[in-house]
Amino acid sequence: MASYPKSGNTWCRVFITELRRLAGLNSAEATAAAQQEEQELRLNGDLATGSIVSSRHWLDDQLGIDSSDLSWAELDKVRGRAGHQQALYSECLRYHKVHDAFVSPDSGVRPVVPVEGCRGAVVVMRHPADVAVSLSHYFSWPLERCVAFLLDEQAGLFRSTKRGAQQVRQFMGTWANHVHSWLDQEQIPILMLRYEDLLAEPQLQFSRLARFLELPEEPELITEAVRNTSFQTLQAKEEKEGGFSERPDGCERFFRSGRSGEGKEELTAEQLVQLEEAFASILTRCRYQISGT
Template sequence: MSDLRRIIWLASYPKSGNTWMRSLLAHYFMPLGKAPDINNLRQFTTGDTRQDFFDAANGGPFRGQGVEDWMRVRGRALRLIAASKPDHHFVKTHCQTVRIFDQDVIPPELTAAAVYILRNPFDLAPSFARHQNCDLDLAIERMCNPDTITGTPNGIMDLLGRWDDHIRVWTGAPGLPIHVVRYEDLLHNPGRTMRGLLEKFLKVKVDGPKLARAIKATSFEAMKRQEETLGFAERPQGMTAFFAKGQAGVWREDLTPAQVAKLRAAFLPTLERWYPEMLKETGAVAAQV
């Protein structure tokens, strides 16, 4: 039997930069002029919520009624995804790498490696609220809830859980080759950040001009223009714009001191590890409560 450990996961909590990373990789690796727009990223990467793969794995249209139905078919769907290309390929996921119903949500036998993209929770919360079409307090509550699950209307799930648990289980997965990218670093210095991913992790000799073109083509402004012109198929129902701000530091205007305090208290150990530079300022804001 052929080795199906072909999937390189592009894993993240929603609104952490996954679409940007997929676009960057597509524009870098695909021939000049052939890279897909934001609505056709599946030409280069795919995702683990693809209805067509679940239908094929189910032997007919998949209409799940809950997590158990989803997991009953997910393993077969992922095998089809892994086998859909002959070599290593990128697959987007928002799921945690955990076991439920005695099955791996992220099966090691289909996994080659992972790129994990994270974004600080203070900036993530306003974007996640827009993504969930809910207010900020409810978005923060969901980010702090270990049982948070989202899904498609047909019952294909994203097993999110808490923001900090999501980071912990991915970055601590035993035996998993993983490269962590902070959204803020990608925003501040995309060239250096992508070089680190391409050269150090993917072992690809970087073509400087090609990387520069990929970065220019996938700037936030360019992707926002695409959404305004073409729409964006992955935009959740009720969300007015998927590409809204794309900045770091928006939490200073968007969050109240009480909201900053709640996020800080909930996620402090993870912030200490991944965002130590934010501790002083967020601590001062939280102290105003």
């Protein structure tokens, strides 16, 4: 499950968890007590999708190393080997979250993510102007910083040289670099989903997601899973459960808006032009309208 941050990755993972719950897949090996607890989606329960691939604990376990002994450059060269010693995807299908670009300047041509045994990647994308607004609320950054981040060729998450964090550095580069790195690689199949299409055609788009991930795709299951993971429902659950575990300090709500078009409402005309001029080619390729065209 690959995406630039704040593009709909978590929404898709919650949908996968709910679809699996409705189909009885989450509780296939659960205890009777655990099955009783699964009568409805628990937002702060473990999302049934596997670890984020930048998890330090997961990487250390998969690679058999202490990743804090390595620099980011050294680590990027070996991260793609996770799962080589034990088949990462063999026991059952897992759906790992990824914010990294497919390759980094330090990994060279080698992917940062494990591809051996991987059946494919879902690439979730969102208009960069809307991403900027969402990043602003998530990180408590001013919009100008978010726009600059999207345009930064060295942009990444957890870039500090202090290596004790729970996640390792995730290189992304510019928004366009990130998208190109996934769409243009030829090592694993991809399914591209646009956030805007998930909002406009949830039944169709989430059915495509289920089919690609080899999950049950009966229309009635998709309909119920879509209903149970609508933004209104997730907002209510976040409030009822006292927050969401993936919400950072300072962020009022994780499931904040669930709308498209906020970038055009909140960014300045100059900021919109900056993004559209820098990313015109990939925006057009991915069916986004360029202002004035």
